[in-house]
Amino acid sequence: xASLVKKAFGKVTKSAVDWVTIQYCTVVGNRLRHYGxxxxxxxxxxxxxxxxxxxxxxxxxxxxxxxxxxxRAMDLSMKHEYLPNELQALQTPFRGYLxxxxxxxxxxxxxxxxxxxxxxxxxxxx
Numbered sequence: 001x002a003s004l005v006k007k008a009f010g011k012v013t014k015s016a017v018d019w020v021t022i023q024y025c026t027v028v029g030n031r032l033r034h035y036g037x038x039x040x041x042x043x044x045x046x047x048x049x050x051x052x053x054x055x056x057x058x059x060x061x062x063x064x065x066x067x068x069x070x071x072r073a074m075d076l077s078m079k080h081e082y083l084p085n086e087l088q089a090l091q092t093p094f095r096g097y098l099x100x101x102x103x104x105x106x107x108x109x110x111x112x113x114x115x116x117x118x119x120x121x122x123x124x125x126x
Contacts, residue, residue: 025094028093029093029094032091032093033083033088033091033093034076034082034083034088035072035073035077035082035083036069036072036073036076036083036087036088036091037069037070037073037091037093038066038069038092038093038094038095038096038097039093039094039096040066040096040097040098040099041066041069041070041073043098043102050102050106050109051098051102053105053120054098054101054102054104054105055098057105058097058098058101062097066097066098105120108120
C-alpha cells in the first residue's frame with residue numbers, strides 16, 4: 001500500500017515539476033528573445049574563471065557573436081526597447097554553445113586538483 005502511494009506521489013510531483021519547468025523556460029525564453037540573447041550568454045566570465053577558460057577555447061566567431069549579442073542587449077536595455085517582433089521570432093535562446101566546453105574545463109580542473117597538478121590558471125577573482 002505504501003509503495004502505491006509513493007508511486008502516485010512521485011508521478012504527481014514529477015508532473016508538477018515538469019509543468020513548472022515548462023513555464024519557467026517559456027518566461028526565460030521570451031525575456032531572452034526580447035533582447036536577442038541566448039541562455040549561455042548569461043554566464044559571466046569575470047565571476048567564474050572556468051567560463052573564461054571555456055570562452056578562450058571556443059572558435060573566435062562564436063565568441064564574437066556572443067559579444068555582439070551582449071552589446072546589442074545592453075544597447076536595447078539602455079534605450080528601454082526590445083528587438084522588433086520579426087527579429088524576436090528568429091531568435092534561438094536555448095541553442096547552447098558554451099555548456100559542453102564549460103563542463104570539459106570543469107572536469108579538467110577537478111582532475112588536476114585530484115592529481116595535485118598545477119591549475120589551468122593562476123588568476124584570482126578580485
